[in-house]
Amino acid sequence: MKVLVFIDQAEGHVKKSSYEALSYGANVATLVGGEAVGVILGEVKDDLTSLGKYGVKTIHQVQSSSLNNVDAQVYAKTIADAVSAVGASIVVFSHNQTGKAVAARVAARLKAGLVAGAVALPKVSNGFTVKKSVFSGKAFANVSITSALKVISLNPNSFNIQLVEGTATVQPLAIEVTASKVTVKAVNKVTGEIPLTEADIVVSGGRGLKGPENWGIILDLAKTLGAATACSRPVGDAHWRPHHEHVGQTGVQVAPNLYIAVGISGAIQHLAGVNRSKVIVVINKDPEAPFFKAADYGIVGDCFEILPKLTESIKRLQAKG
């Protein structure tokens, strides 16, 4: 039984979420007594053989410059053809921006049952059941896939990568690539910042910061930690911070290892965007702020005093190595 893992890349570089998908796929293969292989589309700059350390021995590459941009329609057809070509019965994606669009299309094309947003390895003792996040992180569902072909998209940052020895071999895969109906007119990347959804650590500010001119203490802490910055909805709506930083139910959903919330009360809609974070730290002057109930660590106090001290303390820790 073969497990095909889709390796997502942008500008020739493999995304971090794909490392998780590869390691997840390798573990799924072990569970079902099969082999995991990767598939990557487009032209790549990274050394793909090193991806062997995530547990795949073969990576199939469909090398065509017309695959350098993600068009879900073209990608789905190409990946579905790759599934047939390698004889895979399980397909794994990351549930990132690309995976959300492409996995659904691949599943519909192959009439394969889809679990979108998986958070754990499947249980295969009795059928094939995958746990996924539902109700915006407030609960989980155990979903059984009843079709022969199966597609799983894995929530980013919900699976611990397991490294193994070995390298992968890259094999070109000859698949006819259809012409895209979508023209990419512009790509606007936020430069010099860590993408929120890929960040290990997120430092987030709310109304407690009192105004955009006070964001320096957030930026200093984030810079020291190598963290991405985020904000609550009122902050985004008031244009204190750019709209793409808004984290919450209707904004970006994040699942970093560490989420530091500064001056955010923790409305249920905000929690829905951050409750998959592994560790939550809340700094708020109001001891009654609901966020403390969802936090692992907290400080009740004035963020304008605490944050500079916190940044200095972390710098001292880093200096000790």
Place this chain on the structure above:
Amino acid sequence: MKILVCVSKTPDTTSKIAFKDGNTKFDDAGVQFIINPYDEWYSLVRAIELKEKDAATVIHLITVGLADAEPVIRKALALGGDEAIRVNADNADSFYIASQIAQIAKDGAYDLVFTGKETIDYNGSSIGGMIAELIDAPYISLATKFELEGSTASVTREIEGGEEVNEVALPLVVSCQKGVAEQRIPNMRGIMAARSKPLKVVEPANIEALTSIESFELPPAKAGVKLVDADNVDELVRLLHEEAKAI
């Protein structure tokens, strides 16, 4: 120009989530249901804006659900839209729902199908992509801006760490999120008008679901917050480093 807007009934964002029947069913006792916010605030409102610019535009709403979904779809009609279609079936799974909608999208020759970026209950983000595949149309996901010029759409979509501007000819499926439009509140005229708008009930096509939910579970309760004194920031750093191993 015909637009099909997909509308889903979801629990209110502030609902307490609980389960019944041995954790196999969502417990809807005391839960208020709303239009999935992404369907309402972004895709439906953007469709209404397009109709305001071009009166010849026809907007149909569609939901897959049993009769208890009707109050929600009436509420959506109060915001705008010409008529609604309810496929009379329980939500079996995403493939089942998408197949029902795709069938109607095909039969009705819609130029544009809008969905929200995900529903706030199942969070699959899958229906739009599946519909697009089943009707063989391009799919632009996670749109933050949607403009139409004749039969060509210019759509800005979220990508990792930024956005991409796409140009694509109709027919097209788009999943919408924040940025596409601004939330509107239905007015009394809209609410009155919604009562007389047609709400067609159609029986589902014979489709087999490919997944089923075996059980639900709630996340383990947090152990409780460890509070550190504001004068002892070093202790927080020590805990994050040594205990949580997060820095």
